Amino acid sequence: MTRRIIGVFLAFVLAIVGTLLVFGYVQRVRSTVADGQEPIHVLVAKTRIPAGTSGARIRSQKMAADVVMPKSSVPDGVLSDLPVDLDKLVVTADVQTDQLLLRGMFGQAGKFSGGLDIPEGMMAVTVSVLEPADVAQYVRPGSQIAIFGIAKLVDPEFKKQTGEDNHITEVILSRIGVLAIGSYGDNGQTASQAQDSGPLPAGNGTAANNTLHSSNIAINVTVAVDQEGATRLIHFAANDDLYLALLTDSSNVQPGRPLTDKNAAIP
Helix, strand or coil, X not given: CHHHHHHHXXXXXXXXXXXXXXXXHHHHHHHHHHHHCCEEEEEEECCCECXXXXXXXXXXXXXXXXXXXXXHHCCCCECCCCCHHHCCEEECCCECCCCECEHHHEEEHHHEECCEEXXXXXXXXXXXXXXXXXXXXXXXXXXXXXXXXXXXXXXXXXXXXXXXXXXXXXXXXXXXXXXXXXXXXXCXXXXXXXXCCXXXXXXXXXXXXXXXXXXXXXXXXXXXXXXXXXXXXXXXXXXXXXXXXXXXXXXXXXXXXXXXXXXXCCC
């Protein structure tokens, strides 16, 4: 009889302990969920903030708004205000409307020129191309591209034989980096949108009815080049037509290797 009472008592104690453990576990889970839903004040861009904009300017022009979000849904480094130590730093890339402001977006202004992050020893050059020469607007900042030049050749013999001008197409720059698409300060302009600045005149290199000139959308593309590359690019951009090719790390592009109307049909 005594053993039975002891057994019942132990079972009762174990039941109480088990209940307390389960209750404690549930409370910890609830506490974790509640902590995850804790509201936090964060800054989001009210408008597009161009690369090179300082923290002081963002604050003075009220380019960011204070919003409340669940703490669990925001990334590390999110800013709830703009501390004074960011005043002289600048955003290193365009910040789009409604995008969260993160501390990691800011860097030293000395690395930038006019809002562009130009690689050491390089210079920025902007050229305009027409659709579809910009790879259907898939070219965007950070892309690696090759640039082809299309020019008219002085070829009296070909002209006499065919009645048409002879043209040459060749790679003028085999691999360069894209710094920006569009014009500085275009409100709402994203990397994949065209800079609609009106039609460009047809270059000297291709016929006016060529598909290169089938669109009136002109896209400004800013690239990083050295002096030799800038010279070639500016020469072709001013006198002839340009066509872009989007590259991957494994793309193999060799400069030169021209193709003309005369040898285009030769396999």
